[in-house]
Every structure is written in structure tokens, then in C-alpha cells.
Amino acid sequence: MKKQIYDEKNGMSYTLHGDYYLPDLVLNEAEPTYGKYGMLRKQFLKQHRSARYQYLLLTGKLNEHLNQTDQEARGQVEMLMKQMAEKKGVTEELKVQDQMKWVRLMNNIKVSAEEIILKNMVYV
Structure with a gap:
């Protein structure tokens, strides 16, 4: 042999x-350079897509995949937040006039955008 x-x-x-x-x-x-969405993706792959996780780990492509997922997710969240803020009329003027209302609306927008991205990009 x-x-x-x-x-x-x-x-x-x-x-x-x-x-x-x-x-x-x-x-x-x-050292891994991925952030929140990369860590969530890694946890999801470990628990629910173990074959894909093992394949990415064994081929050395796991960090690359997690970095790419994290960057794309962050970009999509920012873009969705801007679009939702425009749609709901959340402006800098509102921020100056009623700061607490602006914070409340922006927090709601961020949660909504993250929920969409997590469902469509991270937990797939």
C-alpha cells in the first residue's frame, strides 16, 4: 500500500x-474577521447543515464563506434601513424635532431589516 x-x-x-x-x-x-451575521451563520450551519459545515471546514473555505455572508448581510441591512426610513418619512429633521420618536422608529426599522436578512440570507 x-x-x-x-x-x-x-x-x-x-x-x-x-x-x-x-x-x-x-x-x-x-483569526476570523467575520462579525455578527458570520457568527450566526456559523452557528446555523453547525446545528442545521452539518454536512455543508464540515465540507466548508475541511476544504478551508469556512472563514471565506462566513466573511462573505457577513459583508453581504451588513450591506443589505443598511440598504433596507435606508429604504424603510425613506418610506416611513424618518428624516434628519425628525431627529432634530423629536429625538425619541426618531430613535424608536429607527430601532423598529433596524429590527425589521435584520429579521428579513436573517430569514433570507443567514438561516438558509
Whole structure:
């Protein structure tokens, strides 16, 4: 038996240990740079899409996927918040006139936008 083999189907190499070939895995020590939505996506993948999570982890693409999800989600939340604020008439003038009303409306808008993004991007 060969000491090492390479599987072209999945792009991984294996080393013989006793009677079994074990994958040559290297832990990526890079610090994760993803934020809130990346962490939520990671937790969702671990609990509900374990095969996809394991695949991303083994191929070294997990951090890239989580960073991309986080950036896209943050951008979408900001865009939705701007659109919803325009639609509801939340302006800087309102902020000056009635600050508490402005804060209340913006908090409601943010929660609504995040709920949409979580449902459509993170928990999919």
C-alpha cells in the first residue's frame, strides 16, 4: 500500500496510518474577521447543515464563506434601513424635532431589516 494518496474528486491528500488512510488536515490559525451575521451563520450551519459545515471546514473555505455572508448581510441591512426610513418619512429633521420618536422608529426599522436578512440570507 502507498504511504500517501491523493483523491482528485475532492482535492485532498491522505496518509496511511496503520490500516487506514486519514486526511492530511491543517488547522488554519488565521483569526476570523467575520462579525455578527458570520457568527450566526456559523452557528446555523453547525446545528442545521452539518454536512455543508464540515465540507466548508475541511476544504478551508469556512472563514471565506462566513466573511462573505457577513459583508453581504451588513450591506443589505443598511440598504433596507435606508429604504424603510425613506418610506416611513424618518428624516434628519425628525431627529432634530423629536429625538425619541426618531430613535424608536429607527430601532423598529433596524429590527425589521435584520429579521428579513436573517430569514433570507443567514438561516438558509
